[in-house]
Structures are given as structure tokens and as C-alpha cells.
Amino acid sequence: MDPVRYRILGTTQALRSDGTSVPVGGARLRALLTVLALRPGRTVPVSVLVDEVWDGDPPADATGAVQALVGRLRRALGAGAVASVDGGYRLTAAPDDIDLHRFERLVADGVRALSDGDPAKAAGILDDALALWRGPALADLPDRTAEATRAQARRLDALRARHTAALALGQADQCLPELTALCDA
DSSP states (O other): OOOEEEEOBSSOEEEETTSOEEOOOSHHHHHHHHHHHHSTTSOEEHHHHHHHHHTTOOOTTHHHHHHHHHHHHHHHHOGGGEEEETTEEEEOOOGGGBHHHHHHHHHHHHHHHHHTTOHHHHHHHHHHHHTTOOSSBTTTOSSOHHHHHHHHHHHHHHHHHHHHHHHHTTOHHHHHHHHHHHHHO
16 A cells, blocks of 8 residues: 555544545544554554543443554555554654654754755745644644644744744745734734
8 A cells, every 4th residue: 555644733634645535534533543643653552542532531441442443544544554562553654754743844944944044945944844734733632732732832933933034035024914813813
């Protein structure tokens, strides 16, 4: 099966390399994928999956329910997408295959370009990073407060850096509408 990219900056989605959507139906299945995508390549213990997918209200057979969800996720994404590891599961994706992690890398690159005195390069990179956002971060997690707040703070950092780059490029007039909207919010 083709490599899959994951989007969690908005409603959780999986996309094939050609951009077609992989159907990942059901709120719990999307929540499971979101939890795994937050930690690509790392083992997520079953207890953490239960806590985050069911938000403190797990089913009687939580371990069995997680196994069933993982089975459904594998059928949707491909058998190799989710690895079974002692005590948990691991999404077999690289961090750059997940929009949140790609966003964080691009923001770091953009901020570095800005501090290196290259506002044009920074603007392009930061535009790419901000374009990854499609809605509220981690929208499919039942309790997304802490992680989503951190992601939103990072988004504001990216916007601040992007406007700094625009000002350095003499584009203050282009910043004003968005800065006004941010102040109003």
C-alpha cells in the first residue's frame, strides 16, 4: 500500500500519496489515529490509548475494544500502518508524514531563517507551515485541551514570525487585516 500522510490539524484524515482520502470512519477510530499520530514511531501504551480515546469513560473490556479499533484502523490504512509492540501500539509513520509534526519542523526552519536575516525565505517556509492548518488542532480527541493549547500557541508563534518577516520585507499593509482580526479575537 502507498505511504499515508496524516492530518490532525483539523478533523483527523489520512491521505494516500496521490492526495486521495483514506476513509477513517467513526469518532473513536479517528480519536485512536489522532492519539497515535501525536507520537509517531513511539509506542503508545494501551492504558494511554484507553484514557485518551474514551476520556475517562472506558468500556468494560477496554483492552479488547482497543484491539478491535486497531484492527479496523489496519484494515483502513494497511496492515503495516500500526505495529503491535509490547504493551501498546505504534504508528509506523515518520514525523514529517503528520501535519502537526511537519508544521513544527517548518516553524522552526522559518524562525531560524528569520534570525539568520532571510525574511523572504522565512516568509515562504512559514506560509507553508500555516497552510497545514484546516481547523482546530486535534479536533477528534474527546479531551484535547492540553495538546491543542500547545499547538495553538505554536501557531500564534508562527503567525508572529510570519508578520515579522512581512514587516522586514516592507509588507506592513498586508499584515494589518490579519493583525486586526487577531486583536479582535
